[in-house]
Amino acid sequence: MTGPRGAPPADTAREGRLGRWRDQTLALGWLVLVWNLLWGEINLANIIGGLLVGGAVLLFFPLPSVTFGGRLRPVALLSFACRFVVELVTASLHIARIAVQPGYRPRGAIIAVQLRVRTDLNLALTAEAVSLVPGTLILKVDRVPGVLYLHVLDTHGPADLALARNRTLEVERRLVRAVGGADELRLVESDAAEKGTS
Structure with a gap:
């Protein structure tokens, strides 16, 4: 009415x-x-x-309206935080090893990662969480298709690129499990199940 x-x-x-x-x-x-x-x-x-x-x-500088339509799940949020700290420490040790290894020249690569949930909030949270881990840097966010462009340090071949892409999608999945809506959660969980069976 x-x-x-x-x-x-x-x-x-x-x-x-x-x-x-x-x-x-x-x-x-x-x-x-x-x-x-x-x-x-x-x-x-x-x-x-x-x-x-x-x-x-x-x-x-008014910000665009980004509303929170999800649900806060404390256990999943705690799990995300613990896993994030582990990845942060592991990546920091890896970067430190590269820095002190004599004569080693790491190769970098730029990859595109298509996110499953294309809301502004999910794009921002995933991009922030990924870029805080040493060794990865967000170069560009393509908002409409929901694509993140990342620079990944120390890659040796297609397997490392696939690993970096899957790691980014796993960060997105853990974030959606922590703060996403029911529809978003179904989307990332069904996609993860399809990849697991393929």
Whole structure:
């Protein structure tokens, strides 16, 4: 049912406004946290400064609306965090070995990875999680088809490229299991099952 002259009903408009306010509040909270982390100390002055800077950023550079339509699953989120720390340490040790190995010249490659869930939130989270691990760097995100272009360090052949691609898709799957919606979860789990049987 619509309001006068085809306008959306008041309840829908109110929910839309509340959703925008919620998203802006969450974005401001993250910006304040990042501001405090950049200063290396959480105190009242940094919180106020973060609120001012974050408010200015959101006012003058409005972010596109990215709504959270998933469900937070604490056990899967904890599993993602633990696995992420393990990958972070393993990749750091690998990069350190490359750095100190005399005469070794690692070969890099650029690969394209087609994600299964093409929402802006999934693209951003997956790209961030992948690029935080040493040895991989996001070069470009093609938003419409949902493709990440990665630079991968120390590749020796097609098997290493396939491994890097599968590792990226596994990061996406773990993220969707932690914070994705039911439809997104079915999509990544059914794709993983198909690959397992092929």
